Amino acid sequence: MSAETLARPAARRRGGDLAERLGPLGIAAAVVIALITLAALCAPLITSHDPAVGSVIERYQSPGAEHLLGTDQSGRDLLARLLYGARTSLLGAAVVVLLAGGGATLLALVAAWFGRHVDAFLGRVLDLLFAFPNLLLAILAVAVFRTGLAQVTIALAIAYVPYSARVLRSVALRERRLAYVQAAELQGLSGAVVSLRHILPNIAPQILTGAAINFGYAMIDLAALSFLGLGVQPPTADWGLMVSQGKDSLLQGHPQQSMYAGVCIVVAVAAFSVIGERLGGRKAGGRA
Amino acid sequence: MSTTGGNVIEISGLRKEFAVGRGRRRRTVRALDDVSLSVADGSCLAVVGESGSGKTTLARVLVGLERADAGDVVLAGRPVAQRPRRAERRSRARDIQMVFQDPNGSLNRRRTVEAAIREVLAAHHRVTGADARRRVDELLDQVGLRPAHARALPGELSGGQQQRVAIARALAAEPRVLVLDEAVAALDVSVQAQVLNLLAEIRRARRLTYLFITHDLSVVRQVSEEVVVMRQGRIVERGSTSEVLDHPRHPYTVLLRDSAPRPGWRPRLSNGSDLAEVET
Ligand SMILES: Nc1ncnc2c1ncn2[C@@H]1O[C@H](COP(=O)(O)OP(=O)(O)OP(=O)(O)O)[C@@H](O)[C@H]1O
Ligand SMILES: [Mg+2]
Numbered sequence: 001m002s003a004e005t006l007a008r009p010a011a012r013r014r015g016g017d018l019a020e021r022l023g024p025l026g027i028a029a030a031v032v033i034a035l036i037t038l039a040a041l042c043a044p045l046i047t048s049h050d051p052a053v054g055s056v057i058e059r060y061q062s063p064g065a066e067h068l069l070g071t072d073q074s075g076r077d078l079l080a081r082l083l084y085g086a087r088t089s090l091l092g093a094a095v096v097v098l099l100a101g102g103g104a105t106l107l108a109l110v111a112a113w114f115g116r117h118v119d120a121f122l123g124r125v126l127d128l129l130f131a132f133p134n135l136l137l138a139i140l141a142v143a144v145f146r147t148g149l150a151q152v153t154i155a156l157a158i159a160y161v162p163y164s165a166r167v168l169r170s171v172a173l174r175e176r177r178l179a180y181v182q183a184a185e186l187q188g189l190s191g192a193v194v195s196l197r198h199i200l201p202n203i204a205p206q207i208l209t210g211a212a213i214n215f216g217y218a219m220i221d222l223a224a225l226s227f228l229g230l231g232v233q234p235p236t237a238d239w240g241l242m243v244s245q246g247k248d249s250l251l252q253g254h255p256q257q258s259m260y261a262g263v264c265i266v267v268a269v270a271a272f273s274v275i276g277e278r279l280g281g282r283k284a285g286g287r288a
Numbered sequence: 289m290s291t292t293g294g295n296v297i298e299i300s301g302l303r304k305e306f307a308v309g310r311g312r313r314r315r316t317v318r319a320l321d322d323v324s325l326s327v328a329d330g331s332c333l334a335v336v337g338e339s340g341s342g343k344t345t346l347a348r349v350l351v352g353l354e355r356a357d358a359g360d361v362v363l364a365g366r367p368v369a370q371r372p373r374r375a376e377r378r379s380r381a382r383d384i385q386m387v388f389q390d391p392n393g394s395l396n397r398r399r400t401v402e403a404a405i406r407e408v409l410a411a412h413h414r415v416t417g418a419d420a421r422r423r424v425d426e427l428l429d430q431v432g433l434r435p436a437h438a439r440a441l442p443g444e445l446s447g448g449q450q451q452r453v454a455i456a457r458a459l460a461a462e463p464r465v466l467v468l469d470e471a472v473a474a475l476d477v478s479v480q481a482q483v484l485n486l487l488a489e490i491r492r493a494r495r496l497t498y499l500f501i502t503h504d505l506s507v508v509r510q511v512s513e514e515v516v517v518m519r520q521g522r523i524v525e526r527g528s529t530s531e532v533l534d535h536p537r538h539p540y541t542v543l544l545r546d547s548a549p550r551p552g553w554r555p556r557l558s559n560g561s562d563l564a565e566v567e568t
Contacts, residue, residue, distance in 0.1 A: 179388035180396040180404075183457065186351055186386060187411045188378025201398045 026278035029271040036268055040086035049077035051084040051237040060254050072242075072257045073249050082260055085237040089268070092153055092232070093218035099157035100218075101211045104164035108203070109195040111165075112172035119169075126162040134159040134221055142230045152231045156221055164210040171206050175199045205279070213276030216269040223265050239265050294365070296465055296497045297327040297350070302359030304345055304521075319345040320356065321521035327465075332491065332498040334508040334529065337518035338544065343501045344389060346518075347467045350499070351386045352377050364464060382412050384465040385458035387451070391474045394454045395442035401428070401453050402438040408460040427456040430493075432486055448479035452486070459490070465497045472507065484510055505533060505545060517541050 022030060039046065049067070054076030061071040069078040107126070111119040132140075134156060141155030142148075175181060176199065184194045223240025225231035232238035234245065239261040246258030304320040319342040327333045335343050348354035350361060352372045361368050364383045369376055388394045395404055405424045409415040415423055425435045431452040442450055451471060458466055468487070472480040488511065491498055500511050508515055508529055515532050517525040517540065525538040536542045 178393035179390045180394055182353055183386070183388065183394060183454075184396075184407070186353060186377065187381050187408055187461070188374050188376075189407075189411060190374060198396050198399075202396070 022275065022278045025274055029274040029278075032267060032271040033275070036086055036264075036271075037090065039083055040090055043080070043083035043087065046083055047077060047080045049080035051076060051080040052235040060249070069260060070256055072245070073254070078257060078260060081237040081242060081257075082239070082264060085239045085242055085261065086264070088149070088232055088236060088238040089219055089222065089240070089265070092149055092222045092238075093215050095153050096157045096160060096218040096222070097211045097214045099154065100160035100164055100214060101207055103157065103161045104168050104210070105200070105203075105207055107161065107165045108168035108172040109199060111169050112176040112199065113191045113195050115173075115176070119173075122165075122169075126165055129159065129162040132159065134217075135224060138221070138225055139228075139230060142225075147230050147233065149232050152222065152225045156218060156225075160214055160218070164207075164214065167210060168203055168206055171203045172199055175202050209276055209280035211276075212272055212279055216272035216276065219265060219269050219272070294329055295326040295362075296329040296364055297325070297499065298360075298362040299326070299350070300324045300360050302346070302349060302361070303357045304342075304349060304354065305357055318521045320349065320359075323359070323518075323521070323523055325516055325523065325526070327497055327499060329464075330495050330497055331514065332500055332512040334500045334502060334512035334515040335518060336502055336505060336508055336515060336544065338503060340520075341518040342521040343503075343518060344469055345521075347386060347469045347499065347501055351384055351467060352380050353386075378411065381461055381463070383463055384467060385461050385463040386467040386469065387454050387458050387471045389470040389473070391447050391451050391454070392442075395450055395457075397442050399441075400438065401433075401440050401442070401445075401456075404453065405438075405457050405460050408457055412461045423460070427460055428453075430459065430490065431456045432482075446479075448475050448483060451475065451483060455483075455487070455490070459494075463496070465499065466491075467499045467501070469501045470503070471500075473502065473504065480507070487511070509533065517544065 019027065047068075054071060054074045056075055058067075058071050058075035059073055061067050061075070063070045067077050067079070069082070072078055072081065107122055111122045129137075137159040138152045138155040141151055145151045181194060181198055184198050189197075219239075222231055223238075223243065226238050226240030227244040229244070232241050234241060242261035243258045243265070246255070246261065249255070250258050302320050302323040303318075305316045305318050307314060308317050309315055321342075323342075323346060325333070335346065337343050345354060349356045350363075352368065355370050361370075363380065368380055372380060395401075402421075402424050405427055406416075406420050409420050409423055424438050428435060428437055433449060433452055433456070437445070437449065437453075442453070445453065451474075455466075455471070471487070472483050475483060484507065487498070490496065498512070500508075502508060513529055515527065515529045516523050517532065517538065519540050525532055525536065525541045532541060533545060536545055
């Protein structure tokens with residue numbers, strides 16, 4: 001092999017790889033997510049209305065120049081509520097995904113490194129967590145602690161750990177047996193160093209895939225919990241809460257609030273699922 | 289602390305069993321069964337045997353990646369613990385290094401050649417910065433690679449080049465003993481010959497001791513003056529290479545020798561007649 005062929009920058013190839021794996025639909029999904037994130041971040045620039053304040057005289061206004069998407073039962077601007085609601089919904093899901101991904105990665109690395117009894121023990125713990133449906137665990141946590149976004153976020157994160165941990169454990173175990181890890185172990189490097197320096201970068205693609213898929217699920221579950229009144233509390237703007245608060249208006253012939261928020265949830269969840277599916281190279285609906 | 293003339297490796301009564309299967313199917317496989325051998329400083333001992341005979345297990349116990357159930361290992365005059373602590377493994381790694389059987393997996397595919405070698409330099413000799421850079425180039429040169437290869441990822445190298453990098457990484461620790469587990473098995477014959485020559489050269493230049501594991505008897509003749517034959521975890525025959533290969537005493541060695549395809553080899557039918565003769 002010549003020196004010239006060695007000079008290819010690895011980063012550029014990897015960028016090309018990513019676009020190739022995402023495909024047109026995946027890229028569209030990434031654009032959708034970028035737009036939603038941007039809209040959430042720039043909410044104060046896009047609208048001057050306060051999402052939590054409205055006047056009763058302005059309730060159920062139709063879309064117009066003042067309120068682009070109209071108002072809800074309390075006269076609050078729906079566009080403002082959607083934009084600020086995106087913040088809550090995205091942030092909540094992001095925290096769930098970060099905590100769950102971090103926890104699952106840690107468990108996978110520990111199980112793979114020590115193997116044998118440690119691995120078997122962690123496997124049992126995960127099985128136990130598997131036995132609880134996610135929402136039940138979250139509802140349980142709320143019953144024990146208090147209602148609120150922080151409580152359900154942590155509870156959901158714990159409920160998500162076994163799904164990701166199961167996949168990550170098996171890929172980490174595969175890496176653990178490879179000669180490069182054994183070579184590093186042979187040098188007397190610590191388990192932490194070998195796991196973080198060698199195994200972690202090699203299971204990163206699976207960690208990211210799991211995170212993208214979990215993001216969609218976390219949005220749905222958080223919305224459901226808000227809908228049930230267990231998660232985000234009014235008057236905070238949140239998509240799940242908007243669907244729930246729009247219930248009564250729906251019956252009175254004002255479906256906008258539930259409809260807009262519902263569409264936002266569906267679009268965002270679908271976008272994250274597509275990305276997760278493309279990254280992981282498997283069918284949507286499968287769980288990481 | 290050179291023990292010239294002495295043995296750099298002394299192994300006695302090594303045993304290792306693995307439990308395989310689960311539940312009622314559970315049984316134990318004896319990977320090492322009372323294995324004793326010694327390797328003189330600066331020599332090369334070949335270990336041959338069919339697949340599953342325990343060669344890799346022997347290597348792993350020797351370098352401290354696997355714990356034996358019984359037996360003693362004395363390396364460079366020091367008895368080594370069977371369950372080594374990390375610090376002990378590190379000091380053992382300065383005496384003995386290993387090149388692994390699996391050429392694709394022996395390098396981290398996300399780290400450059402340079403990073404792989406530097407890691408060992410830093411771990412054992414606290415060589416960092418520009419010094420390390422220079423050492424990396426030296427080591428690459430010794431295994432017949434160019435400085436440009438330092439920046440390559442393993443995926444950009446051929447199998448032979450990857451194996452050379454694995455050898456350079458092992459040499460970076462400046463060990464006295466190199467355990468080579470099927471180091472050339474995955475390479476095609478011409479590359480195999482190159483790497484074997486390279487290994488012979490390195491051994492001479494650095495006065496290294498090799499434990500050369502292979503299932504290929506033709507390779508044994510090229511590399512080593514002594515050989516042990518393993519079967520089902522036991523050593524069934526040992527002696528000088530020419531003695532063992534030309535006048536094998538154990539029936540298994542005869543079988544191993546006769547079942548190896550070599551120049552002039554012709555497929556035979558079970559009745560002993562020559563296939564080529566039957567066809568014509
Ligand atoms: N980690 C393990 N768990 C269970 N059994 C094992 C393990 N490692 C090795 N064995 C068993 O021990 C025996 C010896 O294996 P070993 O890998 O040492 O053979 P080998 O001579 O290196 O074979 P090969 O030429 O195929 O590499 C085999 O029967 C193998 O199945
Ligand atoms: Mg082997």
